[in-house]
Amino acid sequence: MVPHLKTALTGPINELEQRILDAMPVIERWFRLEWMEHTPPLYAAVDIRNAGFKLAPVDTDLFPGGWHNLSDDVLPLAVQAAQAAIEKICPEARNLLIVPENGTPSTLYLVSLARLEQIFRMAGLNVKFGSIDPALKRSTTYALPDGEALVFHPAQRTRYRLGLKQFDPCTILLNNDLAAGAPGILEDLHEQYLLPPLQAGWMVRRMSRHFRCYEEVSKRFGKLLGIDPWLIAPLFALCEQIDAPQGQEGLRDAVSAMLARLRRKYKEYGIAEKPFVVLKPDNASRGAGFAVVREASELAAANAGKASAALAALLAQGGDVIVQEGVLTQERLNEAVAEPVVNLIDRYVVGGYYRMRARASETDNLSGPDARYVPLAFDGHNRLPRAGAKPGASAPNRFYMYGVIARVALVAASYELEATDPQLLEIMA
Amino acid sequence: MVPHLKTALTGPINELEQRILDAMPVIERWFRLEWMEHTPPLYAAVDIRNAGFKLAPVDTDLFPGGWHNLSDDVLPLAVQAAQAAIEKICPEARNLLIVPENGTPSTLYLVSLARLEQIFRMAGLNVKFGSIDPALKRSTTYALPDGEALVFHPAQRTRYRLGLKQFDPCTILLNNDLAAGAPGILEDLHEQYLLPPLQAGWMVRRMSRHFRCYEEVSKRFGKLLGIDPWLIAPLFALCEQIDAPQGQEGLRDAVSAMLARLRRKYKEYGIAEKPFVVLKPDNASRGAGFAVVREASELAAANAGKASAALAALLAQGGDVIVQEGVLTQERLNEAVAEPVVNLIDRYVVGGYYRMRARASETDNLSGPDARYVPLAFDGHNRLPRAGAKPGASAPNRFYMYGVIARVALVAASYELEATDPQLLEIMA
Numbered sequence: 022m023v024p025h026l027k028t029a030l031t032g033p034i035n036e037l038e039q040r041i042l043d044a045m046p047v048i049e050r051w052f053r054l055e056w057m058e059h060t061p062p063l064y065a066a067v068d069i070r071n072a073g074f075k076l077a078p079v080d081t082d083l084f085p086g087g088w089h090n091l092s093d094d095v096l097p098l099a100v101q102a103a104q105a106a107i108e109k110i111c112p113e114a115r116n117l118l119i120v121p122e123n124g125t126p127s128t129l130y131l132v133s134l135a136r137l138e139q140i141f142r143m144a145g146l147n148v149k150f151g152s153i154d155p156a157l158k159r160s161t162t163y164a165l166p167d168g169e170a171l172v173f174h175p176a177q178r179t180r181y182r183l184g185l186k187q188f189d190p191c192t193i194l195l196n197n198d199l200a201a202g203a204p205g206i207l208e209d210l211h212e213q214y215l216l217p218p219l220q221a222g223w224m225v226r227r228m229s230r231h232f233r234c235y236e237e238v239s240k241r242f243g244k245l246l247g248i249d250p251w252l253i254a255p256l257f258a259l260c261e262q263i264d265a266p267q268g269q270e271g272l273r274d275a276v277s278a279m280l281a282r283l284r285r286k287y288k289e290y291g292i293a294e295k296p297f298v299v300l301k302p303d304n305a306s307r308g309a310g311f312a313v314v315r316e317a318s319e320l321a322a323a324n325a326g327k328a329s330a331a332l333a334a335l336l337a338q339g340g341d342v343i344v345q346e347g348v349l350t351q352e353r354l355n356e357a358v359a360e361p362v363v364n365l366i367d368r369y370v371v372g373g374y375y376r377m378r379a380r381a382s383e384t385d386n387l388s389g390p391d392a393r394y395v396p397l398a399f400d401g402h403n404r405l406p407r408a409g410a411k412p413g414a415s416a417p418n419r420f421y422m423y424g425v426i427a428r429v430a431l432v433a434a435s436y437e438l439e440a441t442d443p444q445l446l447e448i449m450a
Numbered sequence: 451m452v453p454h455l456k457t458a459l460t461g462p463i464n465e466l467e468q469r470i471l472d473a474m475p476v477i478e479r480w481f482r483l484e485w486m487e488h489t490p491p492l493y494a495a496v497d498i499r500n501a502g503f504k505l506a507p508v509d510t511d512l513f514p515g516g517w518h519n520l521s522d523d524v525l526p527l528a529v530q531a532a533q534a535a536i537e538k539i540c541p542e543a544r545n546l547l548i549v550p551e552n553g554t555p556s557t558l559y560l561v562s563l564a565r566l567e568q569i570f571r572m573a574g575l576n577v578k579f580g581s582i583d584p585a586l587k588r589s590t591t592y593a594l595p596d597g598e599a600l601v602f603h604p605a606q607r608t609r610y611r612l613g614l615k616q617f618d619p620c621t622i623l624l625n626n627d628l629a630a631g632a633p634g635i636l637e638d639l640h641e642q643y644l645l646p647p648l649q650a651g652w653m654v655r656r657m658s659r660h661f662r663c664y665e666e667v668s669k670r671f672g673k674l675l676g677i678d679p680w681l682i683a684p685l686f687a688l689c690e691q692i693d694a695p696q697g698q699e700g701l702r703d704a705v706s707a708m709l710a711r712l713r714r715k716y717k718e719y720g721i722a723e724k725p726f727v728v729l730k731p732d733n734a735s736r737g738a739g740f741a742v743v744r745e746a747s748e749l750a751a752a753n754a755g756k757a758s759a760a761l762a763a764l765l766a767q768g769g770d771v772i773v774q775e776g777v778l779t780q781e782r783l784n785e786a787v788a789e790p791v792v793n794l795i796d797r798y799v800v801g802g803y804y805r806m807r808a809r810a811s812e813t814d815n816l817s818g819p820d821a822r823y824v825p826l827a828f829d830g831h832n833r834l835p836r837a838g839a840k841p842g843a844s845a846p847n848r849f850y851m852y853g854v855i856a857r858v859a860l861v862a863a864s865y866e867l868e869a870t871d872p873q874l875l876e877i878m879a
Contacts, residue, residue, distance in 0.1 A: 045571075045574060046544060046571075046574050046575060046576050048574065049533070049573065049574020049575075050541075050542070050543070050544060050574060052574075053536070053537055053541040053542070053543075053574075054541060054542065056537070056541075057541055094523060095526075097524075097527055098526055098527055098530060101527060101530055101531065101798055102530065104478070104798075105534050107482070108482055108485070112479075112482040112483060112485075112486055113479070113482070113483065114479070114482075115475060115479060142474075142475075144478065145474055145475050145477070145478020145479060145481075145482075146475055146478075147475050369530055369533075
């Protein structure tokens with residue numbers, strides 16, 4: 022089901038990877054049964070880290086950009102998946118409205134939107150962009166590097182529907198993470214499909230809820246494979262209100278406890294590396310990024326003004342923070358550390374790319390202004406893993422495993438969206 | 451939805467092709483609505499001929515071989531389509547039994563089966579081959595050119611199910627056209643999915659029924675596009691029992707009448723070529739192949755022993771024959787005449803290849819022992835047609851059009867299978 026992409030890591034596959042490959046029919050059936058009960062988000066991008074001994078998602082984006090990073094080869098796969106999604110959601114659809122991020126778009130974001138538009142246009146829909154940015158008063162044309170252009174129109178609300186002048190969409194595709202809160206213009210659109218749903222926006226979404234759902238799903242998935250679920254899930258803890266009294270001490274204790282847990286786990290598995298944790302704001306749409314911490318004492322040092330810029334910003338921002346197990350990445354591309362990103366449309370893996378930073382170490386956060394992105398092309402040799410083939414007889418489809426972990430995260434995202442679905446909450450209240 | 455494959459024909463697209471490209475959203479919506487009402491066959495391969503002024507299917511195979519002709523690039527697309535099909539038919543499936551053709555398999559057929567097995571294995575099923583050939587008494591291993599092997603097991607029937615020892619499939623995939631009639635071993639399997647259904651076998655199927663359904667569908671599709679349906683459909687007439695008294699005169703009259711109709715059509719459209727017809731046994735599983743006829747007098751000559759071998763064989767075989775409009779093919783590959791074949795799984799176009807014969811002319815039948823097959827690779831340039839782009843601004847995705855015509859034939863096949871569905875016939879009786 023998953024395209025065979027050229028991963029940078031070409032070494033022999035390890036025990037965990039072999040276990041996943043061997044269990045393919047069981048895994049695929051498990052996903053089919055999950056999707057009978059749960060609805061996947063319309064699209065997602067999952068950041069994966071492969072530490073060799075473990076393989077885990079570290080972030081699940083429900084409003085993915087970066088579509089231009091998909092290689093040309095995988096475009097038909099994305100189009101076919103979009104087609105399958107439309108058939109399921111609204112077969113009678115003619116028009117799709119994409120709601121982009123507010124503000125003046127960067128060129129890269131425009132190129133990503135152009136690719137997203139292309140995918141749904143090739144799937145057979147009329148696609149237009151409707152901005153909900155109150156600052157956008159009239160239709161605005163943005164030039165693309167290839168000489169083409171995209172037009173953002175101000176989205177218009179009628180009593181029950183969102184659309185444009187003479188463009189009435191069946192489905193509204195949000196590519197806006199609603200960090201500032203859901204505007205009234207998007208509320209009570211009961212006649213149209215709004216995808217992903219409003220509660221996928223960062224005014225509702227929390228990292229900790231996603232990883233709690235992931236933990237639950239990974240336990241069941243680990244049982245299916247007969248493995249310790251830790252091998253596919255990052256440990257995490259939530260520290261609330263780090264700017265409240267005793268908040269920073271609580272954070273320091275949580276970091277200490279997490280590092281101690283990780284040292285025990287590393288010892289159990291005979292891993293010689295030094296564990297580390299990553300601190301992330303629970304509400305990822307707030308300004309501060311992630312901070313890597315190797316010792317609890319770094320937090321004390323931070324109070325003395327000796328922290329990294331990232332840690333200082335995170336502490337200054339305050340609020341809720343998650344302490345997440347740091348997962349090493351063994352993937353390298355031209356000697357730079359690389360993190361695979363897996364793109365999904367509906368329940369299908371449609372491609373992937375590497376996010377990399379030239380000067381980053383294997384523990385660093387790879388998002389940032391100097392990050393570079395490299396599309397993963399299909400492996401032209403098509404040596405897909407054969408069940409029962411001797412090890413080494415065929416190149417392993419490492420990307421299959423990344424796709425499996427990304428889909429486990431996708432299942433977790435569907436649980437997460439159910440847990441915050443206002444209609445389901447109303448029924449249960 | 452359709453992969454952009456490198457077609458050999460790279461000239462400017464003509465009026466008909468432009469009409470199809472422009473109507474893409476309307477076309478894709480039409481297919482979605484058709485598939486809400488009708489069930490596509492599990493798989494198919496459609497032979498297309500592109501005469502420039504017209505684009506038409508000339509054969510729809512419901513038990514396709516030639517899977518090895520799909521290029522490696524399109525494999526993930528085939529796997530994803532297979533996954534979508536399984537999800538729809540039997541999400542709980544673990545096991546799939548493929549029923550191959552009876553008799554000793556040729557190497558090419560084995561290679562095709564290996565690819566088919568790979569597609570469904572990658573989609574997450576356990577796949578085995580169960581032969582219904584009474585001559586196959588025990589499991590038999592056939593070597594593949596790549597050093598691997600395929601094993602045919604004798605299929606075993608219990609009261610309600612077909613399977614192997616310790617292999618109980620949810621779905622049975624027929625890759626056997628049942629030319630000799632449906633054996634009892636396949637009847638009344640009400641607990642399992644048998645795909646395509648028994649009535650897709652040649653003991654029930656007739657060319658004329660398929661093309662009658664295609665005619666009906668192409669009229670509606672032509673109306674949708676605002677074109678003369680003749681531009682996408684081959685004219686045909688059925689001559690019953692050509693070996694009965696006056697049978698051959700009836701055939702000659704039908705050929706005369708068809709050639710006259712074609713001359714009028716050619717005149718109407720200003721086509722300078724000379725029309726021709728193709729005679730085909732209505733039951734294509736009988737021994738004789740197709741015969742090209744340019745003048746009704748060739749049939750009289752045949753009685754004097756001066757016919758082509760193909761025509762002589764067809765006349766000698768007797769039975770029902772269809773007189774089908776011959777459609778020229780403009781596609782050339784290395785100067786040889788080529789005919790695109792479009793492969794479909796469920797409702798999805800998953801790839802295609804060229805069938806070609808070095809010494810064939812543009813009117814000839816391209817199937818035959820010296821036929822060669824060339825996979826169509828993805829067009830690496832990914833210059834998908836942009837709506838509203840200036841002509842010539844992007845290379846046309848000619849394969850999209852072939853995929854559209856193939857899918858119109860797929861809709862016709864679904865009508866055809868409904869018309870012969872024993873359960874539907876019982877309800878209607």
